[in-house]
Amino acid sequence: MGTRSAGQRAEMILGGSLEVLRQLPDGVVVVARDAGRDGGFEILLANDAAAELFGLDQDQLNRSGPDVLRQTGVDEKGAREIAEAFSRDEPARVRTLVTRRDGSRVWLSLDLTPMTVAQVAERVWVAVVRDVSAEVADAQGDQVRLEIERRARLALSIVARVSDILQEPDSADVLRAIADLVTRQVVAWCGFFVLGRDLEEVERIVDRPAHRRSVGPEELARDPVLNLLEGKEMRTLRLEPDEDPGCGTVTARLLELLEPRFAAAPDADGSVLVLPVLGRLRALGLFVALPYGGPTSARISGVLSDDGAELAIAILPDEVGTVLELVARRVGMAMDNAQLYAREHVLAETLQRSMLPEQADVPELDVWTYYAPNVEHAQVGGDWYDVVNLDEETVALVVGDVVGHDVEAAAAMGQLRSVVRAYAQELVDPATVLTRVDSLVNSMSVPRSASLIYATLSRRRNGWVLRYSRAGHLPGLLRRGDTVTVLDGVGGPLIGFDGGGRRTAQIDVQPGDVLVHYTDGLVERRDRGMREGLDELVELTRTVPVPDAAGVGEELLQLAAAPEDDIAVVVIRVPGGDEDVIARRRRWQLTSDSSSIARARHEVRQACEEWGVNDAGAAELVVSELVSNAVIHGRPPVGLRLHAPGEGLRIEVEDGNPAPPVTREQNAARVGGYGMHIVDRLAHWGWRPTPHGKVVWARVRG
Template sequence: MQRSLLPQQVEIDGLDLWTYYAPSVAHAQVGGDWYDVLEVAPGVAGVVVGDVVGHDVEAAALMGQLRSVVRAYAFEGGTPASVLDRTDQLMRGMRAPRGASAVYGTLMPRVGTPGSWIFEYARAGHLPAVLVRDGQATQLAQGSGALIGFGRRARTGGRAVLVPGDTLILYTDGLIERRERPLRAGLEALLAAAARTQADDAAGIGEELLAALADSPEDDVAVVIARVPRAGGPVSASSAGPRSRRWSMPSDPTAIARSRHAVLRTCEAWGIDKVADAELVVSELVANAVLHGWGTVELRLFDTGDGLRIEVEDSNPAPPVKLDGHAHGVGGYGVQIVDRLADWGWRAANDGKIVWARLRAR
């Protein structure tokens, strides 16, 4: 059930996407917050971030229902405002016991302006998205409306144009709100941190925001970052920004392709060569985590200054085993491949393990 509720995303050509989710309860893998990134039409992305009131099993179950409902209406088409209105109507008809906030928007290429995108969005009692451009961070505060479950009037929508280099940040209040920091002060801190970001890739910007704002979260945290790459590709080796990246993915085969994409983009951003080796090692490590683990797969990358370090965490505490292959020649060779390309090992972590590998010079 947890796996079916976990957030997922797709990759959209022309956009650099990064997502993050952390529940407030340490032993749980899901809570009331969620995100989704969908390809609602060819080349058109749908992005949603939402927050169900509460942190218990009931909140997680309602979150799963809402995520499915929003997905269904998003694929049927219509404006973001109409998607939220229809979601609101259905949840009222189901007599959902709690309210929820959400922001839903679509990103589509701008006709006649290569590299630019149009972001149309609507909000249901949710915090405004943030647009970062040339060191300036502004809130996209149009398209407001009541919480899902309490709407009685048709929502309005908002619209923004994104140009190469722009970054769009959607988030839940767990990122910014603390007992000692009121929500308004948290919003100001987010705008300041977003304006200071130095990284030129979505994952790097996400790492900077988490380091600045989410050191001691008191609530679920969900973040979606969409960046429009600049012409000429991402970053140079001398680029500023954090030299670590992380991704959390459901333990299913789609995680393997996502992990390869993440490594390719990060190696390009950091100016690291031997990209093919990195892609092969991360594929094998994540494939093993998907095959033998459950829940979530955590991928972390570190630029050590002496090579790329890859860490993959899964929920299975059993150590990886180096085999000579199975009798019928299918499987069993993954750790052998890693062994030839990298120094590697493993350690226990939480209720599972972390398998690490540092690419070997050849």
Template sequence: MVNTQEPPILPSLPDERSHTRPEQGSADRSDELSDGRPDGLVAIPDAPAVPVLGVDAEVLANALSATLVPMALLDANEPHLVVWVNAAFEALTGYDAAGARARQWDARAQEARDELFGARTELDAGRSTAVSFTLHRHDGTTFPCRVYLSPMSAADGVTHWVAVMQDLTDQISHDREQEEMVEAERREKRSLGLIMQVSDLMMDVNDPATPLSEIAALLRRTVVGWAQFYVNDHGLRTADSLDEARPPSGKGRRHGAPRRPDGGDEPMPRADEMQRLLDGDADRPVELDLATEHPPGSASHWIVREAGRRLEDAATGARSVVVYPVPGRRRVIGVLVVVPRYGAGLDGLEPSTRTVLELTARRVGLVLDNARLYDREHRLAETLQRAMLPQQAEVRGLDVWTYYAPNSENAQVGGDWYDVLQISPDVVGVVIGDVVGHDVEAAAAMGQLRSVVRSYAYDLTRPGPVLQRVDQLVAGLGIPRAAALVLSTLTRSDGRWRLEYSRAGHLPALHARGGVVQQLLGSGGPLIGFGGQDRATDALDLEPGDVLVYYTDGLVERRDRSLRDGLASLTRVVEGVTARDSAGIGEELLSRLADHPEDDVAVVVVRVPEPEDHVAPGRSPRRRRWSLPAEPASVGRARHAVVRTCQAWEMPDAANAELVVSELVANAVMHGFGHVSLQLYDTGDGLRIEVEDGNPAPPVTTDGHPGRVGGFGMRIVERLADWGWRQSSRGKVVWAKVRPGALPPGRDPADD
């Protein structure tokens, strides 16, 4: 039984002490409670009269009863007794004064009594105070309440307490709504921040596998318990590495669907929810129970097995995973598999988390799809362009060096091209041109122009008439890209060479003789296809030792200087060239002008040999470089380049160097990525060969491949040269310094 001396409250709780429940407004309720106090919503007969500006106590009591503010009066000597309440109190709680007194001893009102007891010190001292607690209504509901208590003093001290009540329900609901709005805004900002981070990570598409791993780690740190991407490249696999050249598997490509029980060859039809997701037949996330058995070989079986193994390693204790599709433009590129942080399955993901995961999957799918499309277009354009460029030209009576490299910084493919034609035994054609643009269309237009120019050059020979015919045909073909070019022919007569040339909107070739350089500005005309008139042809007689330099604008054009300044720089470099062969001249140009090109670069250097050509020591940088496509034909070109270089530099053991470069370039073509760079150095005591490719993995010396030919390449290199390798910005560089007389004549290192 609760101690009756404890402080009073204003409870609206069931009475544990009284066996009768006075109903509000009942006609037969008792006028007196067990303690003899009066009951009822009446004036207070025992209360002392309080004159208020001439208003007597009865009028004041009626005014307090009529106010809309819930009020009550408590006996200060026995403060647990409610002696009066107004109508607003009765409307708020459902109790009149008698009902409030009858319910105040309920055990559940202990908190309210404790609050009043704590306030009594202030009230006895004549100071007002306020307390907060939860009150019960007559209908059993509760409401939060703030009670403001003020003492009523008389001559003999405090006689009563005035209690004014404030229902806090609306205020708390408003505060809760404000908190929910703030929390929703916080979640929205967090979601936007995550999507921005995902976008930033996906900016690096050079290696899409890296940002996918980082995005999965970001999701694990912020919104889910575990996350992993899987790509759909001819079957599901972990996104540890991506091959942009491999398209995602298409609709209907099943992952080992189960066979019919009768042994038939046709797959047994079965609805696999994961396969429907991969086929694009479903776009909602799928929940997979890790304990459920799925048909062997199905997509669901593979995901459950793979994700289950990783989750077991991560010790997450997860029982199910949620799978989101990663859609591309036309096909599903992969899936995002997550484990919710709270709860299981889709129910364990908050709405904001679901939004983040859906947007992340869509963003990743769009970027990966763009990367694949760009890579396929780039590979196609590069293949077209490389296929249409001639191999290292070898013409009789002239020293010719050619070079082409796409802009490596932006990995773009353009319409730059060159061509060297042996039109007849005594006539050589040289063409260099540029089609506007860096895409497949530019490469295709370049190929068309190259074929047209080749055909007419063999037929007409003279440059002006050839370009006139090209104008006519291009106008008929409707080639959509503008193009510029220089066409020239070199004709030998009585041991002398004569140059004829015509320009169609292209930069002028350079002619160097005895350190004096001039731009061949004659016979200029509009771009190809815009001629509409006769094309002129200019001529120049060449002397032994003369040099012609043909180039595209990538060699001279920069953002930080004008084209005129670029041409002036090229002229100065050509004037200061010390090399005596075309390859050495070309390498000097590249080393001084093409270290960081902003566009594709094509260069052709033609030199008229002197009767007794030799390389004077110290007059050449003794360094040459070639950019080779990653194709088998590059091996033969590299061997030819090394032999010619050894002859020009008067180096012995050209056969050994040829064999070494053959093995190094073959390895780069077979196992490397992207273009192959070949560089040759004269170290003063031998030839140093460097081959660079995009694969960072080091070369490996093996004992051959069991059951098949090959595998001895690096062992051959070991017998002929000192070699090593180093990392580079593109991948790796494998170098070899050829040792003079490394092998006895006729000895094959593979025989060892």
């Protein structure tokens, strides 16, 4: 038959369809196997639309020869997919990037369909070619927008998680947790630093405030990190490895601290990003990060897309800066609030301590008093107590509760305490005292309502007489043997609401009897009614062993293992005879600073003199070491309790750190660290956990 040209073969195969195919608006290419080349192909037909799409004219396209894919500029991926379709002899759609001869690039879609022409028994392929560049551009734009959205969501999720971590400011390592989160997600390493006597890394949200000193412009100019600390605006400082930080500067100290971090972060690019952690008025510290090297500043993987597939998303350099800045701002606000709360806490604690009495001895009575504010508030509240000797024959007792848990409540409490004390010195009858207090409170316009119980204990030949009046307060309890009497008589309205109808009740108190007065924090709970709490308190008072007033009080406090309100408790026990030793106890709340050490030594020395404890020197040394440990290594609040049961002295120091005390190995080359060795030599000591920290106790022989 001889060799036919491509045009002749096309005429034979397609016949009358040729003219129709040439005029189609879509590009059409008909391809058949090249009989002269094994495995090759030749173009039988390509219309004008197809030639235009490939960037060729008709002659160029028809002369492409067997190497048609290379000649038309089809990319490797597209050529491979077309070859696979031919080998499978199945219809296929291939999207390929075509590079035209003029250098321009276009995305083409080829719909390949195999056909058999019965007249000549020859297999051909028809490819319908369309320009899909706009569709690809839209899809790529959607993908870019999706990735940007995912990166934004990821950045927001990091900041949201930081906010969640900051909701637990009491955590000892909250800053470390935030740094670990950002390190995993955004940078090769990061951490928080504060400037005290020296720059140091910190983990707690409440720490020493940044050291402030007078700094001249020359020092700021040569110390960029110090300049950042002295500023009041958010900006990011980048330190490069080849910079000279200057000897003795804060910048040099920071780079020195970061040397081991560089060794542990091989992916870091060698530079350091430093951001100020800003409070309301000043920088509180530094947020320091080592960014990743390479084209991006972060590597984030394991993020799930909407269809559940795992993606690898990279936060770009400018986004890293945004995330770091947001984290620094959130931490700065939290640190500022925490430090403000700490200052308010110290103020409130000082105010509360100044208003509560430091319990003195009451002759011939065993008295135990206790006060604890609700730890959820600012360590200050409106509950109070007072036990005072009016004269040689009479002791006055007051327990009160002002509504609220703030400084205003404490101030109102202080006013009421002063008023009650003043009238108690002049008047004997409890109802008369409360009536006068009502009148004065009305004239003073005290902003908070309050309840209280005022009672007097007067000595008689064979015992004592208790006379009391209540102003909206919970009833006291009297235990005699195995019987508990609820002192619920003469109830009246809250202070300031009486119209002159206050009354006084009276009951005899015998040797061995125990009186218990308290505020509602001892019995009130969200999960039970007030009546149930009172019933439980009555039963516990009836069954508790009665070695002394302190023993009774400590047992009753078990009702308030997790108090939901302030608590004030007064327990008075009338000794049962000459052989009955009166256990003497005192309590103090101390501030978390060095002044508390001297105060504790003074109180112990004075108590030893009053109670006849012989070894006062040993007791002073012991209390000095225990309070020092609580102030330096513990957390507020710090409390001191002394107990003299008749022989020796028991010292208890409480703080908010649950970590037990540690006796270090002795080393002549080390300065300090001998405190517990001193305690061990002078006393028998131990410790026990509490719901909010620990108590370290020591018994000194007297």
